[in-house]
Amino acid sequence: MSEEIKENNEADITVPQTMDKAQKKRERKKFWLGFLVGVVGVLLAACIVSVVAYLGFRKQVSYSEEAQLSTGKKSGSSSVVTSATTAKMTMIERLIKKNYYMDVDEEELRDGIYRGMLASLNDPYSEYYSAEDLKEVIESNEGIYYGIGAYVSLDTDLNLSVISGIISGTPAEEAGLQEGDIIYKVDGTDTTGMSVSEVVSMIRGEEHTTVDLSLIRDGEVVEITVERRKVESPTVEYEMLDGNIGYIQITEFDDVTTDQFTEAMAVLKGQNMKGLILDLRSNGGGNLDTCIDISQQLLPKGLIVYTEDKYGNRDEYTCDGQRKFDKPLVVLVNGYTASASEILTGAIKDYRLGTVMGTTTYGKGIVQQIISLKDGTAVKMTISRYYTPKGHYIHQTGIEPDIEVEFDADAYKKDKTDNQLEAAKTQIKRLID
Numbered sequence: 001m002s003e004e005i006k007e008n009n010e011a012d013i014t015v016p017q018t019m020d021k022a023q024k025k026r027e028r029k030k031f032w033l034g035f036l037v038g039v040v041g042v043l044l045a046a047c048i049v050s051v052v053a054y055l056g057f058r059k060q061v062s063y064s065e066e067a068q069l070s071t072g073k074k075s076g077s078s079s080v081v082t083s084a085t086t087a088k089m090t091m092i093e094r095l096i097k098k099n100y101y102m103d104v105d106e107e108e109l110r111d112g113i114y115r116g117m118l119a120s121l122n123d124p125y126s127e128y129y130s131a132e133d134l135k136e137v138i139e140s141n142e143g144i145y146y147g148i149g150a151y152v153s154l155d156t157d158l159n160l161s162v163i164s165g166i167i168s169g170t171p172a173e174e175a176g177l178q179e180g181d182i183i184y185k186v187d188g189t190d191t192t193g194m195s196v197s198e199v200v201s202m203i204r205g206e207e208h209t210t211v212d213l214s215l216i217r218d219g220e221v222v223e224i225t226v227e228r229r230k231v232e233s234p235t236v237e238y239e240m241l242d243g244n245i246g247y248i249q250i251t252e253f254d255d256v257t258t259d260q261f262t263e264a265m266a267v268l269k270g271q272n273m274k275g276l277i278l279d280l281r282s283n284g285g286g287n288l289d290t291c292i293d294i295s296q297q298l299l300p301k302g303l304i305v306y307t308e309d310k311y312g313n314r315d316e317y318t319c320d321g322q323r324k325f326d327k328p329l330v331v332l333v334n335g336y337t338a339s340a341s342e343i344l345t346g347a348i349k350d351y352r353l354g355t356v357m358g359t360t361t362y363g364k365g366i367v368q369q370i371i372s373l374k375d376g377t378a379v380k381m382t383i384s385r386y387y388t389p390k391g392h393y394i395h396q397t398g399i400e401p402d403i404e405v406e407f408d409a410d411a412y413k414k415d416k417t418d419n420q421l422e423a424a425k426t427q428i429k430r431l432i433d
Contacts, residue, residue, distance in 0.1 A: 089113065114377075123382050124154060124195050125368050131376035136201070140254075145233075147204040148172045148211065148226045151251070152183070153284050153336050153362070154196050156396075160184055161191055161199040163215075164336035165251065165282035167233060175226040178217065179282065179336075180409075185214030204228065236260035238268060245428050246273035250294070253286025253340045258293040265297060275328035275428040277421070281358060285339025288367070292317050295344055298325045300351055303389040305343045307367050315384075328431035329354030330424045333401060338362035345399050346388035355431075356401045357424055365395030403427065 096104055114128040129137065139145050149170020155162040163181040166173050183191055186202040203211050205228050215222045235257040238248045246268035250257065268276070285291075295304045301321025308314050331345055331354050342361050348354050367386055372378045387393050408419040 114379075118379060118381070121382075125366065126381045127195055127197060127379070129370075129378040129380065133197075133201070134370075134372070134376065134378045136204070137370070145204065145231055146207050146228055147200075147231050148175070148177075148228060149231045149233075150177055151282060151284055151336075152196055152200055152203075153338065155182060158182060159193060160216075161194070161196050164284060167231065167251070170231055171227045171229055175224050177213075177215075177224065177226070180217070181222070182216035183213060184216055184221075185212075187212050188214075234260075236264050238264035240268060240271050240273065241277075241425065243425075243429060243432070244272055244274040245425060245432075246271075246276040247279065248276065249279035249281075250283055250341070252283055253290040253294070255287065255290065257286070257290050261294050262297065273327065275330075275432050276325065276354075277330050277332065277424045277428060278354070279332045279421070280337050280341040280345060281332050281334040281420070282336040283338070283341035284336065284362075285341055285364065288317075288340060288343075291340035291343050295319060295347060297323045298329075298344075299347055299353065300324045302351070304347050305386050305388065307384040307386045309384040325353065328428050330427050330431075331356045332420055332424055333358040333361050333399065334407065334420075335359055335362055335398075337399075339364045342394060342399055343386065343388075346392060346394060349399060349402070350389040350392070355403060355427055356399065357403045357405055357427065358401050358420055359404060359406060360400050361394070361398040363394055363396045363398035365393050 093109065096109070111128065111130055118126050118128050136145070149167040150163050150172035151165035151167070152161050153164040154160075161183045163172075163177055163179055163183065165179055166177055183199060183203075185191060186199060189202065191199050191202075203213070205211060207229055209228050210225050211228060213224050213226060215224060233251065233254070235251050235254050236248065237251075238246070241247050248261065248264050248268070250261065292304055295317075296319045299319040299321070301319060301324075304317045304319050306314055306316045329348070331348055333341075333345055333356060337345065337358075338361065342364060345356060345361060349356050365386055366382050367384045368380050369383045370378050370380045385393060385395065392399075403423070405420045405423045408417070411417040411419055
């Protein structure tokens with residue numbers, strides 16, 4: 001998913017460029033072992049969480065209910081919440097209050113317990129939302145928030161958040177942030193091991209305040225201060241290129257995206273579009289329902305995607321084919337094309353509806369569900385895997401393009417030449433002729 005800038009301890013960091021792959025793996029293993037051994041340290045975390053993007057939907061449960069996650073089955077009769085664990089938490093609370101060198105807010109301690117349970121899953125996409133966090137999530141999916149105007153994803157090799165896209169005309173663009181910048185400190189706080197949502201939450205803030213970002217760019221540390229402002233994320237941009245080639249870019253799948261995409265298609269068709277370039281580069285995902293709505297405006301009759309949970313229960317999402325796109329189509333993707341955008345890309349590739357160009361996608365083949373609790377808080381949890389129409393499971397592998405085109409960053413920096421887009425234009429013209 002994914003701030004759109006749109007889903008902890010102070011320490012020094014070595015610039016990752018100096019580490020070979022084996023060393024990186026050892027360092028990551030040491031980090032997670034330390035994290036699990038010290039999970040009780042989560043009790044001290046004072047984190048306010050947001051989200052880049054999520055798949056699925058929300059439902060409400062009471063504290064006494066077991067969340068069955070669409071199955072109605074219980075996962076087991078035993079519970080980790082016993083009198084022994086409750087007594088141990090009480091003991092740890094007393095130790096903290098007696099011995100910790102600073103006063104600790106009781107609400108933050110309670111939130112830390114809930115966050116710790118989700119953190120123990122060792123899943124960067126499962127987390128706890130306070131009431132304030134949940135409000136930010138909802139606002140983000142409406143396409144408006146207060147931040148800097150960049151998209152953030154997770155670099156799984158480094159276990160750090162990375163700038164995956166910049167929104168035009170925002171503080172992020174004005175400050176000179178670049179796609180691929182690794183975020184390793186926010187206001188001096190090391191982000192190693194933090195979820196994307198936690199990093200995004202630290203970057204966001206009140207309008208006209210600033211945030212200090214320590215970034216790793218080309219092996220060097222870059223310090224940039226960025227102003228926070230109101231950001232209205234344009235999720236769809238479109239234009240008619242030379243030769244009556246339509247161009248539509250979808251930056252994420254929010255509540256407003258379906259209407260924006262429908263309008264773009266109508267305008268381009270009205271201008272006698274002969275072919276379409278659909279740009280999903282750096283699209284971190286979003287709402288599953290929105291992705292399905294847009295897929296139904298492009299795909300032939302049949303499966304769009306199907307999901308399976310741990311019990312083998314299968315949910316299918318289909319298309320009636322009445323609005324199948326019947327002109328040459330090229331889909332542009334890159335390493336930050338993830339989640340919902342991979343669902344659409346995978347279906348287009350499986351049906352051979354268009355040519356996928358660019359570089360291999362991110363590889364997020366799992367589905368999250370936000371489950372609201374009665375006190376206004378919520379948990380986001382990975383509940384299933386998804387598969388393309390032909391049964392491909394793309395998690396951690398991604399979707400390989402039909403035609404690989406590496407992005408020429410130097411050319412873009414020099415004169416804004418987008419070599420991947422130019423290659424897509426050439427391919428469309430070939431298909432039209």
